[in-house]
Amino acid sequence: MFTGIIEEIGTIRTIYIQGSSGVIYINAQKILEGTIVGDSIAVNGICLTVTSLSPNGFTADVMAETIRRSSLGNVKPGDPVNLERAMAANGRFGGHLVSGHIDGTGIIQTVRREENAVWVQVSTSPKLLELVVEKGSIAIDGISLTVAAVMPSGFQVSLIPHTGAQTTLLQKRPGELVNLETDIVGKYVQKLLGLSSHPEADSHAAPSGLTLEYLSTLGY
Numbered sequence: 001m002f003t004g005i006i007e008e009i010g011t012i013r014t015i016y017i018q019g020s021s022g023v024i025y026i027n028a029q030k031i032l033e034g035t036i037v038g039d040s041i042a043v044n045g046i047c048l049t050v051t052s053l054s055p056n057g058f059t060a061d062v063m064a065e066t067i068r069r070s071s072l073g074n075v076k077p078g079d080p081v082n083l084e085r086a087m088a089a090n091g092r093f094g095g096h097l098v099s100g101h102i103d104g105t106g107i108i109q110t111v112r113r114e115e116n117a118v119w120v121q122v123s124t125s126p127k128l129l130e131l132v133v134e135k136g137s138i139a140i141d142g143i144s145l146t147v148a149a150v151m152p153s154g155f156q157v158s159l160i161p162h163t164g165a166q167t168t169l170l171q172k173r174p175g176e177l178v179n180l181e182t183d184i185v186g187k188y189v190q191k192l193l194g195l196s197s198h199p200e201a202d203s204h205a206a207p208s209g210l211t212l213e214y215l216s217t218l219g220y
Helices: 064-069 161-166 184-193 212-217
Strands: 008-018 021-027 040-043 046-054 057-062 080-085 104-114 117-123 137-140 143-151 154-159 177-182
Touching (some): 008 057, 040 057, 137 154, 154 161
Antiparallel strands (some): 008 080, 021 057, 040 046, 040 080, 046 057, 104 117, 104 177, 117 154, 137 143, 137 177, 143 154
8 A cells, every 4th residue: 555655756777578567677766775575666656566676776577457557568768757665554644545556547638837836637538537536636657646627538636846846747748648546435435336337347246235325324
């Protein structure tokens, strides 16, 4: 589990993909502190397991599902990536609950400045947008952000200068892919209430019997 508070910007040293899976090596420094083989590190929001360590970085295996769901298949040596170690039980919870399990990708549409803030508009699929709500949380390339506006084909976030400087998001250009993870609480609510307009995704799920009326009687 992660918080979406980026600790360091690392660099892709090598990525070797054969078929739909492979191995990635990432140059890093800060996130190596206290890290051991088997630990989880979020790379652009993707939870990867450390398979080996060196003084200047780490390697991780990448499976086919990760390539299908994320933008990792498009990265190349030299690309910067957001890095975060798994959340410590005794640490501050500064972002929101981020699992590191990417739901899908979005495309940067526009980037515009408004005084000290930068607005970024991202388009994505209708299925993901069902779980994006104004003033709710979303992780973009692993960055915990607040949704400022939702449109029919996408959403907007607004970055303060610190977030822009400490992450890779403002290095992106319109047309580039970003990894998206929607709020995990929203996913469970949607599943329990059967609210998805894409029933094929839950065709094997048994009905829960939970309804909005029942929750209302409980005071929710």
